[in-house]
Amino acid sequence: MRVLVAPDKFAGTLTAVEAAEAIAVGWHRHAPQDEVVLAPMSDGGPGFVDVLHASLGGDLLAVSVAGPARAGDTGDTQVPATLLLVGGTAYVESAQACGIHLTGGRHGERHTTAGVGALVKEAVAAGAQRVVVGLGGSGTVDGGAGLLAALGARADVPLDAGGAMLRGVRTVDLRPARAVVTGVDLVAATDVDSPLAGLFGAAKTFGAQKGLDEGAQIVVDGYLQELALATDRRLALEPGAGAAGGLGFALLLLGGARVPGFALVADAVGLAEHARHADIVITGEGSFDFSSRTGKVPAGVAAVAAEALRPCVVLAGEVLVGAREMRALGMDGAYSLVDAFGRERAFADPAGALSDLAARVARTWSA
Template identity: 65%
Template sequence: MRVVVAPDKFAGTLTAVEAAEAIIDGWTRRAPDDELVAVPMSDGGPGFVDVLHAALGGELLAVTVSGPYEEPVPALVLRVGETAYVESAQAAGLHLVPAQERRPEQATSAGVGELLREAVESGATRVVVGLGGSGTNDGGAGVLAALGALPTGGVLDAGPAGLHGLADVELGPARELLAGVELVAASDVENQLTGLLGATKNFGPQKGVAEERLVVLDGWLEELVAATGHEGRLTAAQKGAGAAGGIGFALLLLGATREPGVALVADAVGLAERLRGADLVLTGEGAFDFSSRSGKVPYGVAQLAAEALVPCVALAGEVLVGSREMRTLGVESAYSLVDLVGRDAAFADPAGSLARLAERTARTWGRRP
């Protein structure tokens, strides 16, 4: 039996590579003769560079950039030929700052711009920026500042609070830096920048924005949009402009094209080709719920599996959908770590727990003697 193992990260516990290893370990305990093919996945968020490096090889360039509060953080640029891959979460990720220390009104995306600059200065002619998992909500203003954009009446690299009073943004220096470079925004969400469907309203609370401050931060992002003129207003309404707290907006404003993160990674790692001739595909993530349809890995993997006529099964930390919703997502069955071992054990030993779940899944989905 040939089984393709294509999970996302299990946020806060396992990388996608570690999750794939745990699933393979557990499955082979039950079915040691099966062929297991590891294809770790990402939607553009944390683990994006790790997954691509595991699949594509290439050269990793170690750099130090600014974190959300301008503290130095380590990051990586992956060079594969003329293409560079960078991960916004390495510089602006929510995971970089403990919950009690988050100050979302001051958090800046400047480090992502520094990463992008490093990629360009490495000689890349195409730069792909993975978006997702950010702890910032500044509309990508910090990115623009790090690339040389010049503000009038406000500050671009001081978080959303710095945007109050912003009158104009001169984008010329940033565009000059990126001249001749193809820029791609690998986005895991389709939200626009502002309003009810925007970055602040939908993702601000998970970054620490208090309910009563959501309208204030959204207003500051509107000031950024107004300062970038007619082009900015058109860009703010595009799909993906609200990705990563609005970093998508900054990249689109600088000429980026947007590609769904899962599709981009799937293409890069050759997932469709690897599914040919497979008997089963196993995917997974930390929480499998109906939001998985919005550009998340299990949904993307399930769609490709359906095209290849291969059944898809999900293993997750928690399963928060019923069988009807599951099948709407293209998944035949889904199994939960929490249901098997309990929440405490799942967090205490995530790899071991996932291996146990995979072993149990093999009893149901593996080939019977």
Template identity: 65%
Template sequence: MRVLIAPDKFAGTLTAVEAAEAMAEGWRRQAPEDQLDLCPMADGGPGFVDVLHNSLGGSVLAATVRGPFGEPTPATILLCDHTAYVESAHACGRHLLGDGDPEAASTHGVGELIGHAVDAGATEIVVGLGGSGTNDGGAGLLAALGANADEPLDQGVAGLVGLTRLDLSGAVDRVAGVRLVAASDVDSPLTGLFGATKTFGPQKGIAEERLAVVDGVLQDFAEVADRRLALAKGAGAAGGLGYALLLLGATRTPGIDLVAQAVGLRSRAEQVDLVLTGEGAFDFSSRSGKVPYGVAQVAAEALRPCVALAGKVMIGSREMRVLGVESAYAMAELVGEERSYADPAGALSELAERVARSWSH
């Protein structure tokens, strides 16, 4: 039997590459004769560069950029021919916030990474958006590339209060001749009820009573920059990083679609009998551009069944069918939550072994 293993990361425990290897290890214990094709996936968030490097090869360039609060932060850029892949979470991810004030967190480092990619000769730069701890509308990114304003653009959303003038010409010139692509699983606009702040602000640590105030600051920012683009799909991705990229002429594409095309997921699915996917928490939000849903759609188009393995499964069989998944299995139900966190690779491997008993010929 031929099996394609295409999981996302298990957030906080396993990278997508580690998850794929753990699933393969368990499957082989039960069905050693099966042929396994490991295809780790990402949707633009954490793990984006590693997944693409795993499949595409290319050169990994090391860089040190400013973190959310200005601290030196190591990051990498993947260069494949003349296309550079940048992971925004490297420079402004939630894991970098610590106890810092999210309203002071800046995306300056992401702009630095784009600048390094330009200097490396890239004619196309794909920026993976996701997992950010920032909510500055991408102002820091713009500042790093040469934008100017009458208020500091590199001090987080807090620095944008009172902004009345914004000059993007320096940033536009810096990326002239370069095709920018914003890879994101988020369709949110920049502001409003379903915007960056109201939707994702709480998980970044912005207090409930501050949400309306912060959203108002971004609305004022958009009035100065470009109100129309603030309403575009994906403008609210990564706390508004999507908006900054759109201001610079970027095109937006779902991250899962971009990765699927880059790794040849469709052709690989057509060559197997079963597709396995997975993520840390499998719930109905997975339909919003997440890896399991994207993989399941590709499997369905290839007329192949898709099975999901997850840390937790929080939907029933009817919802699974809507997502295109035949069955879903949870590590927590097999070995308990405590062991799932203490030994995630071992628990996932054991779960894959159990699933192989039911699904391998």
């Protein structure tokens, strides 16, 4: 029997690569004769570079860039990051420079995406003709202004001081930033299709998880609308412009294109081909809930499995949907670490618990 293992990260506990390896160990414990193929996945958020490196190989370039905290604020002003170079393409993970794990989910309006701009600049300097930026997991809501500033854009307000400092922005000169990326194809890989501002924009949809209360969400949303008026209001309405606190918008302003992050990774790792040769597809993530249907890895993997007429089951830290909803999301089964082993073990020993859960699942699904 051939088993395809294609999980996302288990946020806060396991990377996608670690999760895939843990599932394989557990499955082989019960069914050592089965062939297990690993295809760890990402939707553009944390783990984007690791997942692609595991599947594509390529060269990793270690760099140090500005973190989300402004100079003088609490926190490190420089953070380590890694570029993946594969042929003429560079893959960049925005969360490495402005991720919510670097901000603690607080004061998102004060944090900057300047480090992501520095990553793009490093990729161009390394000779990349195509730069793919994975968007997701950011702790920022600055409309990508910090990225633009790092590439040389100028304005009548500070662009690298967070969304709260965009108040009153009227003029933005994008010419220096566009000159840096002339001749380079920019791609924004994201799991959300939110516009920059408005009811479903970056601040109002994702601001709470970045530490913005309702009042701050309204204020920052207004500043993002001012940024749109000063640059390109039409692009601000494009799907994905609000991704990663507006980083999608900045990349669109520089001539970039937006693609679904899951689809990009799935194509890169050959997920559809793997699924056609599998007997069952296993996916997973930290919390399997209704948000999993909107561009997230499990729903994407389930759709690929369905296209190949293969069953798909999900192993998750928690399963927060019922059987009917699970099947509506394309899953033939859903199994929870917390339900099987309790919350304490699920968080204290996530790899061991996931391996044990995979062994249990193999007893049901392996030939």
